[in-house]
Amino acid sequence: xxxxxxxxxxxxxxxxxxxxxxxxxxxxxxxxxxxxxxxxxxxxxxxxxxxxxxxxxxxxxxxxxxxxxxxxxxxxxxxxxxxxxxxxxxxxxxxxxxxxxxxxxxxxxxxxxxxxxxxxxxxxxxxxxxxxxxxxxxxxxxxxxxxxxxxxxxxxxxxxxxxxxxxxxxxxxxxxxxxxxxxxxxxxxxxxxxxxxxxxxxxxxxxxxxxxxxxxxxxxxxxxxxxxxxxxxxxxxxxxxxxxxxxxxxxxxxxxxxxxxxxxxxxxxxxxxxxxxxxxxxxxxxxxxxxxxxxxxxxxx
Numbered sequence: 001x002x003x004x005x006x007x008x009x010x011x012x013x014x015x016x017x018x019x020x021x022x023x024x025x026x027x028x029x030x031x032x033x034x035x036x037x038x039x040x041x042x043x044x045x046x047x048x049x050x051x052x053x054x055x056x057x058x059x060x061x062x063x064x065x066x067x068x069x070x071x072x073x074x075x076x077x078x079x080x081x082x083x084x085x086x087x088x089x090x091x092x093x094x095x096x097x098x099x100x101x102x103x104x105x106x107x108x109x110x111x112x113x114x115x116x117x118x119x120x121x122x123x124x125x126x127x128x129x130x131x132x133x134x135x136x137x138x139x140x141x142x143x144x145x146x147x148x149x150x151x152x153x154x155x156x157x158x159x160x161x162x163x164x165x166x167x168x169x170x171x172x173x174x175x176x177x178x179x180x181x182x183x184x185x186x187x188x189x190x191x192x193x194x195x196x197x198x199x200x201x202x203x204x205x206x207x208x209x210x211x212x213x214x215x216x217x218x219x220x221x222x223x224x225x226x227x228x229x230x231x232x233x234x235x236x237x238x239x240x241x242x243x244x245x246x247x248x249x250x251x252x253x254x255x256x257x258x259x260x261x262x263x264x265x266x267x268x269x270x271x272x273x274x275x276x277x278x279x280x281x282x283x284x285x286x287x288x289x290x291x292x293x294x295x296x297x298x299x300x301x
Contacts, residue, residue: 027214029197029255030060033111033140036195038064040138040261041109046070048107048136052077054127055095055113059085071107095123100130103264107131110139112257124185134266137187143194143256144174149244150207150253157236161229175258187262188269195257200250204240205233207253 041064052075053062062085065074074088077098081090093099095110095117108127117123127137175194182190201207245251263269 027058027060028199029214029257030056030058030112032197033257034060034064036257036259037061037109037111037138037140038068040259041065041068041071044070044136048072050075050105051107051109052100052105052130054078054093054098054108054110056109056111057113059088061109061111062088065109075105098123098126098130100126102129103132105130105132106135108135108137108139112140112142114139115141115143121181121184124181124187128186128262128264131264133264134268135264136261137263138261139259140195141178141258141260143258145196145254145256148254149240149251150204153204153236153240153243156239157232158228161232161235175256178258178260182260182262186265188265190260190262192258192260195259197255197257199253199255200246201253202250204237204251207251 047070049072051065051071051073053065054077056062057078059076062074062076065071066087076084076088076090077093077100078084078090079092079094081092084090091099095114096119108131114120114123131137175192179190179192182192199207201210240251241249244253
């Protein structure tokens with residue numbers, strides 16, 4: 001991978017997530033994603049003998065998997081496996097270099113971590129290879145509209161006070177690209193949808209406190225090393241309150257979660273019909289007259 005494609009400081013990200021676990025910080029987004037993941041899995045009526053949770057920094061998702069009677073062995077694949085509950089199989093793993101052999105897993109899940117890999121297409125290919133034929137991949141990523149209020153307020157304040165703008169919030173995944181990435185990785189039947197949460201805070205500073213507690217502060221490789229001025233932060237909070245406060249004075253923060261699910265290919269799966277293979281013409285089914293390409297319809301009567 002060339003240096004131009006390395007967006008995130010992965011070492012720094014792992015250190016911050018480890019700090020979050022030690023502080024027992026409340027990761028409400030992870031808890032929300034874990035509950036939603038459990039509900040989505042409950043609609044899949046099949047047995048998963050071996051399931052792997054890759055990268056999720058807490059046991060929230062793994063506890064949901066353990067409560068599902070259709071799931072057997074659960075593998076916690078994360079950077080610090082010693083922090084995972086001992087009731088799960090644990091393996092040291094980086095999302096960019098998964099340790100699984102081909103066709104060994106029935107289910108792979110991940111919650112709110114894959115948005116920080118530098119090579120998401122490469123990770124998706126590794127997941128697809130690790131799945132058995134007809135195995136399921138279900139994951140949640142932070143989407144591109146997340147923290148749009150904070151980004152806009154920081155940019156406006158920094159431009160006004162310091163005469164320029166530097167990156168402070170990661171360029172999260174774009175929902176329009178995820179489906180294509182799944183197909184490129186060799187998955188079948190990809191589905192992508194969005195879950196948006198609007199959380200209210202007393203101030204922009206309360207939001208930033210929550211982000212630090214969750215280990216979700218700036219980990220961009222090209223992040224600004226020099227701290228922003230205090231006056232810039234104060235102006236940011238003013239702009240945030242001016243633009244995004246409700247009538248009671250509390251401010252809004254948008255979090256976008258992109259959900260993706262897809263299956264490792266298998267011959268039993270539904271496939272689209274080949275062009276020209278239809279047994280009946282559409283015009284006949286609609287009871288109308290077919291007009292060939294280039295032919296203009298006649299005048300109405």
